[in-house]
Amino acid sequence: MKNQCYILFLLLWTIAACGKISNEVIVLPQAVKSDIWLLEDQSDQKIAGKPGGGVATAEFKEEGSKTHTELSGDGTYAKVIWNPGDSFEMITYNSSTGKYPYTVYTTSAGGEVADFSYGSTLTIAPFYCVYPTISKVTQYGGTCAFGVTIPITQTATAGSISPGSNVSFCRTNTQNSDFHFLNSGSFVKFSLSGSAVSSVTSVTFKGPNTMAGDCIMMVEEDGTPVVTNEIYFPGDVKSNQVTLTGSFQTGVDYYLTVIPGTQDGFTMTFSDGTNSKTLVSNKTLSLNRSIISDLGTIDIGSDLIDDNKNAILYVQATSGKTPVSIAVISEGFKQEELSDFEMLAKSGIDMMFSVEPFKTYKEYFNVWILKVPSNESGSSITDGSGTVITPKDTYFESRWGSETYTDMTANLDKVLAFVSNNCPDVVNGIHTGSEVATLMIINDTRYGGICHSYTNSRCLGMVPYVYSGRTISWNYPNKEAANESTMSGGTRTVTNAEKTALGISQGDWRNIMLHEFGGHGFSRLLDEYWYEGYKSATTAITSHSYTVPFGLNISATYNDPPWQSALLDNLSTLESINPLYSRIGVYHGGDVSIFNRWRSEKISCMMDNRRYFSTWQRILIVKRILDIAGETFNLNTFFSKDDPTDPLRDIVSSATYGSVTEKIPMKVMPMLPEPVMHEE
Amino acid sequence: MRHYQSPMLTSVPLTTEQTLLTGSHERIPVIPIDPGFTYNYYEEE
Incomplete structure (x- = not known):
């Protein structure tokens, strides 16, 4: 059907072109694959268009013509200079015909302010001007959405950006006015030093999130362009890296153009085509629209x-008799990808230590980043029941299913042996391998995540780099027990208003890491969500009596739960200290069971992966930290340091969300499987 | 000085007073950032 439509389009286009009727384009409707909000649609691609409706995608013919703007300035700001021959495209939308009349403006002189001539006059305001000229536009959420490209490979240009990379935008209600363009991209500036610079032929800038490629630009009510990665035209290609190619000199400024966004950590790789050197940073870069982030002069030394x-000791303990040791190990990263692993490991660990109580008790931890290469990238794919159907030759033999995640595992003995032989805190006799909580970061973008926990302290949190760092979200269950104390009342539907009040959890692969490794693995917490229609738990919780107890955040009884004496008996006092402690109670549901399991707060990381552990969970985590560190837990001391703030509910974001940003959909995912328990 | 060809879809004519149709960009501020290419702590040899 798609090919037939394309042929029809070509035919109509040819007729229009031969007849020279106008430059109004033919609209090509395409069938929309599915409602992009449906949970069942777990493909990594979203289709631009109104949910449930058709996609109207217009195509133009002048894509990418003559795009040369460059920068000049005095070091505190840069001016954008048009070059002779530069063109931009003016587009309008005729809602009655569904077509997009357009015309192209061209300057012959260039300059910071340039005169433009154009081919035809358009009649329907508002007029959208896009530089460089584009080939795709559609309607999304009642506004125009333009297909633009920030190139993945850019040309190194001394003192300026790569030609054509400065996608810019102007909206006006009259065609008779001067056009003032807003830059939609963000820019990174750097210069190089070191004798190896003259041999460099490419510089690659990479982050955990998308930073270049085909993307959609929309416009806020105030005219500000917004570039989003959450909506796609079919066939769009994106990348988490930008490569600058050409020759490089010391003392010269170079620029990269990137999609605005936050990069929690980044790498820069300098290559001569044969050898390369990669520098890794844990810096969070807020790459905002129309800002040049100047990294200064980067010394790359004398070789590549x-x-x-x-083995990198990324966090070093300064308190406690014994360090609380964590090992972060690489899986499915080839030798040349180990810098990616290091970047992700640092980003993930930084995120975990931004969350209480890890934040306050960071001084007790040793975090080792241990690199080991795999022969192949990725992870083996199973049939969902443990049988590998698409093998990958990876060091720890990690594997899981495409549609289900419950069989996610690895060669667990090899993991323990590796940590035992390579983690300096084990080699030096501070801990045994089983005592080092281990996080495996997997170079695979499939959805997944699981924790293997043992009756002693051993654990392995397995976390893939899900959807290449894209934003994903998790929902509170649709149904819950109607009665907090008994199952006699059956279930009730949770309203959207109730879900909104709890906050919609949004995050990325690191939130899965926080839940699987921080929650299950290190902290030995059970899940607090439940599956709708799942069996009701009827037994006691045996893991409470493990050598190292597991799951004390869940009670098998409504009365006298494990948090009774520490919290419930002191509730009025706690509430007087901070009203947020009023969230403590006894809530029905948890440990994947809708009935006969109870939790201490309505919502937490162990429910929807948010960056918040409940008060009782924080107590259990601190007890565990101090137990390993050889210190005694004291409840009063705990509360003197405690911060019960849930960033999702209690902190108003400083970010401003415009009307367009609010229309960008979230990718809602199901919760991942409960931890796998092992005897040891 | 005018720069346009015969309009094809005109219903709103350009004003004769308009002498220039110009294009310009906003200027871009530069913010220095330490790239942080150093490990925070000790590295195992």
Whole structure:
């Protein structure tokens, strides 16, 4: 059907072109694959268009013509200079015909302010001007959405940006006015030093999130362009990296153009085509629209050879008798991808230590980043029941199913042996391998995540780099027990208003890491969500009596739960300290069971992966930290340091969300499987 | 000085007073950022 439509389009286009009727384009309707909000649609691609309706995608012919703007300035700001021959495109939308009349403006002189001539006059305001000229536009959420490209490969240009990379935008209600363009991209500036610079032929800037490629630009009510990665035209290609190619000199400024966004950590790789050196940073870059982030002069030294240190002590304990040791290990990263692993490991660990109580008790931890290469990238794919159907030759033999995640595992003995032989805190006799909480970051973008926990302290949190760092979200269950104390009342439907009041959890692969490794693995907490229609738990919780107890955040009884004496008996006092402690109670549901399991707060990380552990969970985590560190837990001391703030509910974001941003859909995902328990 | 060809879809004519149709961009501020290419702590040899 798609091909037939395309042929029809070509035919109509040819007729229009031969007849020279106008430059109004033919609209090509396409069938929309599915409602993009449906949970069942777990493909990594979203289709631009109104949900449930058709996609109207217009195509133009002048894509990418003559795009040369460059920068000049005095170091505190940059001016954008038109070059002779530069063109931009003016587009309008005729809602009665569904067509997009357009015309192209061209300057012959250039300059910071340039005169433009154009081919035809348009009649329907508002007029959208896009530079460089584009080939795709559609309607999304009642407004025009333009297909633009920030190139994945850019040309190194001394003192300026790569030609054509400055996608810019102007909206006006009259065609007779001067056009003032707003830059939609963000820019990174750097210069290089070191004798190896003259041999460099490419510089690659990489982050955990999308930073270049085909994307959709929309406009806020105030005219500000917004570039989003959450809506796609079919066939769009995106990348988490930008490569600048050409020759490089010391003392010269170079620029990269990137899609605005936050990069929690980044790498820069300098290559001569044969050898390369990668520098890794844990810096969070807020790459805002129309801002140049100046990284200054980067010294790359005298050679292009990586340091290749296999064990990095990223966090070092300064308190406690014994360090609380964590090992972060690489899986499915080839030798040349280990810098990606290091970047992700630092980003993930930084995120975990931004969440209470890890934030306050960070001084007790040793975090080791241990690199080991795999022969192949990724992870093996199973049939969902443990049988590998698409093998990958990876160091720890990680694997899980495409549609289900419950069989996610690895060679667990090999993991323990590796940590035992390579983690300096084990080699030096501070801990055994089983005592080092281990986080495996997997170089696979499929959805997944699980924790293997043992009756002693051993654990392995397995976390893939889900959807290449894209934003995903998790919902509170649709149904819950109608009665907090008994199952006699059956279930009730949770209203959208109730869900909104709890906050919609949004995050990325690191939120899965926080839940699987921070929650299950290190902290030995059980899940607090439940599956709708899942069996009702009827037994006691045996993991409470493990050598190292597991799951004390869940009670098998409504009366006298594990948090009774510490919290419920002191509730009025706690509420007088901070009203947020009033969230403590006894709530029906948890441990994947809708009935006969109880939790201490309505919602937490162990429910929807948010960056918030409940008060009782924080107590259990601190007890665990101090137990390993050789210190005694004291409830009063705990509360003197405690912060019960849930960022999702209690902190108003400083970010301003415009009308367009609010229309960008969230990718809602199901919760991942409960931890797998092992005897040891 | 005018720069346009015969309009094809005109219903709103351009004003004769308009002498220039110009295009310009907003200027871009530069913010210095330490790239942080150093490990925070000790590295194992």
